[in-house]
Amino acid sequence: MRQKTYDILPARRAAFAPLHREILGPACLRYMLVLSMLLRLHLAIWLCIAQAGCAQVEKTTLSDRIEEDAIRREDPVLISGFDIEPLLGTSPETIVAFRYTDKWEQIPVQIDQRKVTTFANLYNSSTLSENEEEAKSLFYTDENSYTGGDDDPLFDSDDELVFMARDAGRKFSSLSEPDGVRKDSGIEIRVWDPLRTNVSGYVYLFESAGALEPSAGRSYGTYEFMLLNGDYLENYRIEGGPNPEETWYRSKYYERRFSDRWKTDRLRIKKGSASGENIIDMAKLMFAPGHCDRHVGTFNSGAGCFAANKDGPVRSIRSYLGANSGMLTQRVHLFYESREDVHTHLRVHTIRGAATFYDYKTGLKGMRYCNNLNPECVQIDGKDDEVEVGIVSWEMIEGPAGSMLLSHRFISPKDVPRTSYYRDESPALITQCDGDESMWGFSGIWINDTIPNTDPRIEGYEQFHVVTTHIYEGPGVTFHSAEEKDNIARNSVKASIRKL
Ligand SMILES: [Ca+2]
Numbered sequence: 476m477r478q479k480t481y482d483i484l485p486a487r488r489a490a491f492a493p494l495h496r497e498i499l500g501p502a503c504l505r506y507m508l509v510l511s512m513l514l515r516l517h518l519a520i521w522l523c524i525a526q527a528g529c530a531q532v533e534k535t536t537l538s539d540r541i542e543e544d545a546i547r548r549e550d551p552v553l554i555s556g557f558d559i560e561p562l563l564g565t566s567p568e569t570i571v572a573f574r575y576t577d578k579w580e581q582i583p584v585q586i587d588q589r590k591v592t593t594f595a596n597l598y599n600s601s602t603l604s605e606n607e608e609e610a611k612s613l614f615y616t617d618e619n620s621y622t623g624g625d626d627d628p629l630f631d632s633d634d635e636l637v638f639m640a641r642d643a644g645r646k647f648s649s650l651s652e653p654d655g656v657r658k659d660s661g662i663e664i665r666v667w668d669p670l671r672t673n674v675s676g677y678v679y680l681f682e683s684a685g686a687l688e689p690s691a692g693r694s695y696g697t698y699e700f701m702l703l704n705g706d707y708l709e710n711y712r713i714e715g716g717p718n719p720e721e722t723w724y725r726s727k728y729y730e731r732r733f734s735d736r737w738k739t740d741r742l743r744i745k746k747g748s749a750s751g752e753n754i755i756d757m758a759k760l761m762f763a764p765g766h767c768d769r770h771v772g773t774f775n776s777g778a779g780c781f782a783a784n785k786d787g788p789v790r791s792i793r794s795y796l797g798a799n800s801g802m803l804t805q806r807v808h809l810f811y812e813s814r815e816d817v818h819t820h821l822r823v824h825t826i827r828g829a830a831t832f833y834d835y836k837t838g839l840k841g842m843r844y845c846n847n848l849n850p851e852c853v854q855i856d857g858k859d860d861e862v863e864v865g866i867v868s869w870e871m872i873e874g875p876a877g878s879m880l881l882s883h884r885f886i887s888p889k890d891v892p893r894t895s896y897y898r899d900e901s902p903a904l905i906t907q908c909d910g911d912e913s914m915w916g917f918s919g920i921w922i923n924d925t926i927p928n929t930d931p932r933i934e935g936y937e938q939f940h941v942v943t944t945h946i947y948e949g950p951g952v953t954f955h956s957a958e959e960k961d962n963i964a965r966n967s968v969k970a971s972i973r974k975l
């Protein structure tokens with residue numbers, strides 16, 4: 476809108492110019508110049524009002540801006556209890572959220588309770604070796620796993636509150652609080668984009684007076700944890716699988732299937748004009764390509780457990796452990812409507828390397844692969860390509876079945892010696908540990924060097940935590956846009972709070 480205002484004025488000025496010089500005399504010219512300036516000023520003001528351009532520029536909120544350029548639509552705002560002190564001690568079922576536009580609108584908010592507990596507890600004890608008593612971590616709680624519920628059922632400092640950035644509204648400028656909330660319970664959360672510090676949005680948290688639900692009657696996705704052998708607590712084979720599943724996360728924009736703890740073998744993108752075909756053969760893990768002593772299949776047949784499975788209105792959670800001798804090695808999937816954050820916590824004795832790959836669906840047509848080192852995307856067609864390897868920060872596949880951007884972030888340690896890997900070969904010339912016999916755009920991160928001890932049960936361990944943010948889009952995401960999305964994934968939305 477603002478751009479339009481600027482475009483129109485010079486055009487008007489040009490149209491007046493010949494009139495000034497050629498038709499009119501000097502006195503009349505001065506008069507006309509003043510008149511024309513006044514007219515211009517008037518026109519500018521009029522355009523501002525008519526297009527609601529000027530008055531709203533100052534007031535533009537994060538959510539307005541998001542509507543305009545579709546940025547930050549995917550992103551959550553995460554706040555731990557520690558940072559919302561006034562809310563501590565409130566029952567999570569009574570915390571509700573609103574945005575203010577010209578009226579109050581309820582938005583979905585979710586509280587995920589967490590607690591510090593031992594790994595032995597998650598494994599229902601006895602299966603771990605002796606030193607495990609000291610080994611603890613912070614986990615999302617789940618009544619349907621051995622993690623159990625939170626020791627403090629109220630909102631406490633290690634619990635996490637989440638809502639979507641795009642649900643933010645304007646700064647509240649009304650005298651009345653929303654209906655159905657407890658008086659004077661309001662908290663203002665200002666959210667802003669660290670990449671555009673002049674743009675803010677606001678979300679208001681209240682305690683429900685009784686009738687309002689945190690979900691606001693909406694849900695951005697559905698997670699159905701389905702074990703084929705029956706309920707987890709009674710039937711899960713913790714000491715060794717297989718533990719077949721038919722578990723799905725589904726949202727408006729994508730769906731992913733798990734058929735065992737570490738095995739995810741269906742992924743469909745439904746955003747934009749994406750065809751909705753399954754794009755993956757499997758997500759794969761191993762020490763190194765072609766080395767099958769440890770891989771997804773052996774992880775699933777070894778000991779393991781779930782810390783949490785949760786279907787929530789804002790996001791869903793799948794958290795599990797157990798990768799052979801890395802019994803404490805953990806993966807957490809946080810599913811949002813068009814984004815998925817996959818956290819890997821390696822907790823194992825010194826190992827000779829580790830690799831995480833996607834192998835795409837054999838025969839899937841028209842898809843291309845690129846990453847930050849390879850701006851010229853290559854065709855995924857079962858015929859090998861020239862691809863430069865090195866430290867990649869992001870990767871993308873794009874085509875008729877949609878786009879998936881993978882933004883990799885090493886949280887701890889920051890610098891892990893590593894390289895990337897790409898192979899497009901059908902049939903494959905090296906052993907496939909899992910999945911079919913082709914490497915169809917097989918690609919990802921390969922730590923091709925010794926990783927020192929990361930097991931907290933062994934003295935002198937190092938933390939190892941890596942996150943891969945998956946952004947799901949329709950076909951046609953460009954290299955430039957992928958770079959931008961990667962940058963966004965690295966700069967999460969910020970929040971600050973104020974008691975009303
Ligand atoms: Ca807690």
Ligand SMILES: [Ca+2]
Pocket residue numbers: 588589625627628629630631634
């Ligand atoms: Ca709690």
Ligand SMILES: [Ca+2]
Pocket residue numbers: 853854855856857858859860899
């Ligand atoms: Ca190729």
Ligand SMILES: [Ca+2]
Pocket residue numbers: 756757834835837910911912913914915
């Ligand atoms: Ca394959």
